[in-house]
Amino acid sequence: MLINVKFSDFTLLVKNFHFATDCICNIEIFIADMNFKTSYFITHPTGFQILLYTGILTWLWFAEAYILLPPVKSKWQHTISNLKFVFTALPVQLFMTIFLVMISSWVAIHHWGILIHLPFSNSFFVKYFIGFILLDFFDYVYHIIMHKVKPLWKFHLVHHTDQTMDVSTTIREHPGETFFRMCFLIIWVFLSGASFGLLLLRQTFQTIANITSHTQFRLSEKNAKRIGAIFVTPNLHHVHHHFKLPYTDCNYGDVLSIWDRLFGTYNELESSKTVFGIDTHMNKSICKSFTHTFKIPFKKTKDLNNK
Ligand SMILES: [Zn+2]
Numbered sequence: 001m002l003i004n005v006k007f008s009d010f011t012l013l014v015k016n017f018h019f020a021t022d023c024i025c026n027i028e029i030f031i032a033d034m035n036f037k038t039s040y041f042i043t044h045p046t047g048f049q050i051l052l053y054t055g056i057l058t059w060l061w062f063a064e065a066y067i068l069l070p071p072v073k074s075k076w077q078h079t080i081s082n083l084k085f086v087f088t089a090l091p092v093q094l095f096m097t098i099f100l101v102m103i104s105s106w107v108a109i110h111h112w113g114i115l116i117h118l119p120f121s122n123s124f125f126v127k128y129f130i131g132f133i134l135l136d137f138f139d140y141v142y143h144i145i146m147h148k149v150k151p152l153w154k155f156h157l158v159h160h161t162d163q164t165m166d167v168s169t170t171i172r173e174h175p176g177e178t179f180f181r182m183c184f185l186i187i188w189v190f191l192s193g194a195s196f197g198l199l200l201l202r203q204t205f206q207t208i209a210n211i212t213s214h215t216q217f218r219l220s221e222k223n224a225k226r227i228g229a230i231f232v233t234p235n236l237h238h239v240h241h242h243f244k245l246p247y248t249d250c251n252y253g254d255v256l257s258i259w260d261r262l263f264g265t266y267n268e269l270e271s272s273k274t275v276f277g278i279d280t281h282m283n284k285s286i287c288k289s290f291t292h293t294f295k296i297p298f299k300k301t302k303d304l305n306n307k
């Protein structure tokens with residue numbers, strides 16, 4: 001029902017914007033038709049993204065359960081607690097996606113944004129490769145802002161309060177953070193001029209990177225060095241989830257780890273020394289409770305003195 005509303009709104013939007021038909025290789029060229037294709041090409045990528053997300057998440061969850069053999073009951077309880085965040089964050093995500101698509105359409109129609117002003121802006125390389133790198137840099141900046149701006153940190157720290165990190169930690173996101181994340185993404189799309197096709201490509205890589213970086217599985221030292229030279233690995237993201245500074249404020253990368261290396265926020269920590277959580281909120285029973293963690297951003301900031 002919600003999705004139908006979204007599509008009809010989007011069709012109206014496209015009508016208003018007199019959508020251009022000269023875009024290449026992506027959804028925008030079809031949206032201009034304003035017929036059944038609109039629904040098809042919007043629903044198809046949405047369905048694909050949901051399938052990809054749940055598919056990788058479920059597969060890794062069972063792999064963790066059967067290979068690492070954690071206590072079954074506590075893994076289920078932990079997962080259910082994190083799963084509750086999905087039901088609060090998903091409506092926000094879907095609603096904000098309408099505005100994201102609107103902005104992406106607007107920048108395409110008006111040939112707006114950094115990417116369009118780069119040399120060879122019509123080439124696949126600039127549109128998708130450079131665009132991907134630019135969006136990833138913007139996400140790195142977003143993550144730093146979420147850590148450094150206190151009112152925003154109160155929402156993001158909910159993700160950091162998980163003391164038993166596994167693949168389900170990926171979905172532990174306060175709906176308030178979902179709202180801010182989507183606001184920033186809309187700003188990034190406006191600044192970069194990212195097409196809907198680029199957003200879909202990026203989302204696919206982001207899904208894989210975000211889920212795998214939260215899994216309990218770690219790469220061998222050799223592979224962690226090789227893959228971690230460019231991409232965020234579980235080994236690197238686990239450091240970001242260590243309960244104490246300076247580790248909490250390092251390894252901000254989303255898909256690529258190069259930004260942390262470039263801007264001095266890269267750090268390493270052995271698995272045996274890593275303790276998940278956040279030092280201001282180490283009460284286990286509170287962190288396990290969805291209701292308590294949900295309320296954290298609305299409480300007074302006196303206990304956030306590590307930021
Ligand atoms: Zn963080």
Ligand SMILES: [Zn+2]
Nearest residue numbers: 159214237241
């Ligand atoms: Zn994380």
